Amino acid sequence: MKIRAVYPGTFDPVTNGHLDLIQRSSVLFDDVVVAILSNTDKIPLFTPQERVEMLEQVVKRMPNVSVSTFDGLLVGYAEQIQASVIVRGIRAVSDYEYELQMALMNRRLSSRVETVFLMPAEAYSYLSSRLVKEISVLGGSVHGLVPAIVERRLKRKHGKRP
Numbered sequence: 001m002k003i004r005a006v007y008p009g010t011f012d013p014v015t016n017g018h019l020d021l022i023q024r025s026s027v028l029f030d031d032v033v034v035a036i037l038s039n040t041d042k043i044p045l046f047t048p049q050e051r052v053e054m055l056e057q058v059v060k061r062m063p064n065v066s067v068s069t070f071d072g073l074l075v076g077y078a079e080q081i082q083a084s085v086i087v088r089g090i091r092a093v094s095d096y097e098y099e100l101q102m103a104l105m106n107r108r109l110s111s112r113v114e115t116v117f118l119m120p121a122e123a124y125s126y127l128s129s130r131l132v133k134e135i136s137v138l139g140g141s142v143h144g145l146v147p148a149i150v151e152r153r154l155k156r157k158h159g160k161r162p
């Protein structure tokens with residue numbers, strides 16, 4: 001039986017930490033669908049289309065990884081695409097409480113989908129999209145923290161030459 005995993009998130013923007021988890025997931029599962037939540041309460045910096053473009057670019061050499069968007073309940077989407085696993089990353093203990101709550105709630109909503117937690121490489125344990133945006137808007141360098149395409153797009157958003 002082939003196992004499809006869904007890796008959901010806001011990805012505003014995708015970081016090297018996300019990419020690390022996508023790579024790990026692509027080794028563990030037959031195929032991985034990176035699912036971008038399009039309607040979020042947070043006001044995103046990048047549109048869903050821009051986030052799709054950046055993610056598609058970074059996963060283009062991973063044959064069993066695809067990119068999509070979703071709205072509504074994650075478990076509903078997972079069932080719709082026949083994913084039996086939800087992948088979420090845990091960087092530090094501080095992530096655990098929220099992730100546990102979400103995983104247990106998702107389990108209550110659907111017993112057909114199991115959440116699997118993965119740890120990114122230590123080098124990315126303090127990395128987040130929120131910090132990347134903050135550093136970028138304040139003129140700091142995000143080199144090495146995000147894929148090159150994201151670095152260029154951030155510079156463009158913040159009015160600097162790419």
Ligand code: PNS
Pocket residue numbers: 008009010011037072073074075101102103105106
């Ligand atoms: O990258 P993020 O912001 O940590 O991702 C959060 C995400 C998209 C995984 C979460 O907000 C989500 O699953 N949203 C979809 C709505 C939903 O299913 N809510 C119930 C969660 S228990």
